[in-house]
Amino acid sequence: MLRYVAFRIWASLLTLAIVGTLVFSIIHLLPGDPVLILLGEQGASSPEVVAKIRRQLRLDLPLGSQYYEWVRGVARLDFGVSLQNGVPVLQELRARIPRSLELILASLVIAAALGLPLGVLGARYSNRSLGWLSSLAAVFSLSMPSFVTGVILVVTFSLKFQLFPSSGYVAPSEDLVGHLLYAILPSLTLGIGFVGVVIRMTRGGLLDVLGKGYVRTARAKGLPERRVLYRHALTNALIPVITLIGVRAGNLLGGMVIVESLFNWPGLSTLLVRSCYDRDYPMMQGTLLAIFALFIVISLAIDLCHATVDPRLREG
Amino acid sequence: MRRWILRQHRLLLAGPLLLVFLLAAVFSGGLAPADPLKIDARNILQSPSAQHLLGTDQLGRDILSRLMYGSRISLSVAGAAVGIATLIGVALGLLAGYLGRWVEGLLMRFIDAFLCIPEIFVAIVVMAFFGSGFGMLVLTIGTLYFPQFARVVCSVAAAVRRREFVEASTALGAPGLRIVCREILPNIASVIIVQLTFTMSFAMLLEAGLSFLGLGIMPPQPSWGQMVGDLKDYVHINPLPVLFPSLTLFVAIFAINTIGDWLQDWLNPEIAG
Numbered sequence: 001m002l003r004y005v006a007f008r009i010w011a012s013l014l015t016l017a018i019v020g021t022l023v024f025s026i027i028h029l030l031p032g033d034p035v036l037i038l039l040g041e042q043g044a045s046s047p048e049v050v051a052k053i054r055r056q057l058r059l060d061l062p063l064g065s066q067y068y069e070w071v072r073g074v075a076r077l078d079f080g081v082s083l084q085n086g087v088p089v090l091q092e093l094r095a096r097i098p099r100s101l102e103l104i105l106a107s108l109v110i111a112a113a114l115g116l117p118l119g120v121l122g123a124r125y126s127n128r129s130l131g132w133l134s135s136l137a138a139v140f141s142l143s144m145p146s147f148v149t150g151v152i153l154v155v156t157f158s159l160k161f162q163l164f165p166s167s168g169y170v171a172p173s174e175d176l177v178g179h180l181l182y183a184i185l186p187s188l189t190l191g192i193g194f195v196g197v198v199i200r201m202t203r204g205g206l207l208d209v210l211g212k213g214y215v216r217t218a219r220a221k222g223l224p225e226r227r228v229l230y231r232h233a234l235t236n237a238l239i240p241v242i243t244l245i246g247v248r249a250g251n252l253l254g255g256m257v258i259v260e261s262l263f264n265w266p267g268l269s270t271l272l273v274r275s276c277y278d279r280d281y282p283m284m285q286g287t288l289l290a291i292f293a294l295f296i297v298i299s300l301a302i303d304l305c306h307a308t309v310d311p312r313l314r315e316g
Numbered sequence: 317m318r319r320w321i322l323r324q325h326r327l328l329l330a331g332p333l334l335l336v337f338l339l340a341a342v343f344s345g346g347l348a349p350a351d352p353l354k355i356d357a358r359n360i361l362q363s364p365s366a367q368h369l370l371g372t373d374q375l376g377r378d379i380l381s382r383l384m385y386g387s388r389i390s391l392s393v394a395g396a397a398v399g400i401a402t403l404i405g406v407a408l409g410l411l412a413g414y415l416g417r418w419v420e421g422l423l424m425r426f427i428d429a430f431l432c433i434p435e436i437f438v439a440i441v442v443m444a445f446f447g448s449g450f451g452m453l454v455l456t457i458g459t460l461y462f463p464q465f466a467r468v469v470c471s472v473a474a475a476v477r478r479r480e481f482v483e484a485s486t487a488l489g490a491p492g493l494r495i496v497c498r499e500i501l502p503n504i505a506s507v508i509i510v511q512l513t514f515t516m517s518f519a520m521l522l523e524a525g526l527s528f529l530g531l532g533i534m535p536p537q538p539s540w541g542q543m544v545g546d547l548k549d550y551v552h553i554n555p556l557p558v559l560f561p562s563l564t565l566f567v568a569i570f571a572i573n574t575i576g577d578w579l580q581d582w583l584n585p586e587i588a589g
Contacts, residue, residue: 015429139574139577143517143566143569144566145524145541147545147562148563151544151559151562152559152562154555159552250431250434254436254437254525257525257529272437273444276440277444292433
């Protein structure tokens with residue numbers, strides 16, 4: 001087990017290093033001189049300002065030293081300061097990472113709470129109308145762009161029934177109940193988009209397992225159907241579902257971009273979009289790195305969960 | 317007859333829907349009831365009426381006409397992007413699948429690393445810096461989706477390459493290009509068609525998402541995602557206008573996904589779950 005954990009952590013660090021290098025090179029890959037793009041026509045006429053920004057972005061150093069400085073900075077969690085307002089990038093990230101993480105975790109819980117029962121229903125009644133209903137729910141969830149779900153939820157729950165606020169954010173330290181009210185619609189939007197994947201995977205996994213020998217044995221020895229389904233079949237069918245959640249964590253992060261923008265949720269994605277518009281290179285690099293690191297950590301956590309559940313994996 | 321309808325219910329449901337969208341896209345010039353760009357400041361954010369069947373947007377433009385012209389943009393961006401993804405993906409996948417060994421291994425590792433990164437973040441950075449617009453959008457989306465395509469094609473091609481008829485062809489001395497084009501390609505065509513359908517729905521979702529964020533198709537040119545993005549700020553004044561582009565997008569993607577599921581069952585019944 002220890003060897004497997006060590007290997008997975010090493011692989012994650014390697015991925016992070018590759019992604020980090022890519023993020024570093026963005027400023028050089030994007031077309032045009034970043035300083036001139038940043039300052040525009042008039043600003044660029046003053047050579048002192050140009051030189052100052054160039055120094056601030058470390059563009060005056062040779063490429064090798066630039067990379068070295070970047071790696072050294074990242075290792076010390078120093079991502080520089082925003083070019084727009086001088087706020088340290090780390091400070092902004094520290095405030096926003098928990099907010100994004102909160103949405104992701106809440107939506108995972110929602111997706112599991114809705115998707116697992118529907119998936120079981122689909123497998124148990126695979127040839128009847130109840131099963132058809134579960135497939136329909138899956139297709140709906142997979143076809144609904146997250147902003148469409150979000151708009152429908154806002155129109156229904158916030159405008160018609162006035163249960164939740166339509167968009168915005170309150171810090172939990174200020175008003176915990178208010179914070180949760182603001183978080184419900186975005187989490188639900190994100191979760192509903194992910195339900196379809198969970199339903200399909202649970203249903204497929206369960207149908208597969210139900211044809212296996214040990215399920216037939218369990219039935220043959222006279223166990224009640226409920227026990228066969230939940231104790232013998234479902235526990236085994238859930239393993240691929242866990243892996244899948246790891247593989248699809250990227251979808252969830254992608255959906256987050258839309259949801260944060262729709263609900264004005266001050267998380268990582270809104271920061272990324274804003275810093276791209278502002279040509280705020282340090283902020284953009286820091287945010288991208290944070291998003292990818294978040295993704296890598298989620299995948300790692302899920303893989304380790306998987307290894308705890310499935311002993312075959314840590315030996316192989 | 318009843319059993320046939322029951323078995324083909326997905327095609328019977330999604331086919332006509334898709335046809336409606338295609339017809340709307342092709343004939344939007346003749347069918348649209350109004351000019352999609354005509355601003356009417358006195359009639360903004362109106363609910364559906366006899367004059368504007370689906371109401372008007374924040375600048376008083378006719379929503380139905382904008383949806384029809386928007387279908388042109390949304391379908392052609394996704395179609396062209398899928399074309400690029402298919403061409404590159406199939407060529408690379410066939411090459412790697414046929415050559416096997418280290419070429420296959422190298423390509424697969426490269427693609428695995430690429431698939432780690434959620435597409436929309438790459439797309440946001442590219443579109444924000446290279447400027448948005450039709451060509452850039454098509455190129456970005458196409459590039460983002462060819463790796464998945466190459467991966468699927470490569471694994472199926474590698475499996476077909478080991479079949480007897482390919483070995484027989486090799487033994488008869490057929491050149492590599494002939495084997496790839498005449499023996500392998502026809503046998504994996506069904507997989508390519510299914511993958512093409514699903515990539516189409518991914519591409520439409522990505523285009524809609526980018527346009528929603530204001531990074532895709534630029535106004536005044538309408539696209540479905542962009543219409544939702546613009547109208548979402550006015551839900552407090554009138555929630556009806558934003559629902560029409562939202563539902564249109566949903567129905568279009570639903571139809572494409574359903575066709576994809578149907579094709580999957582029809583062409584490759586052995587994989588069906």
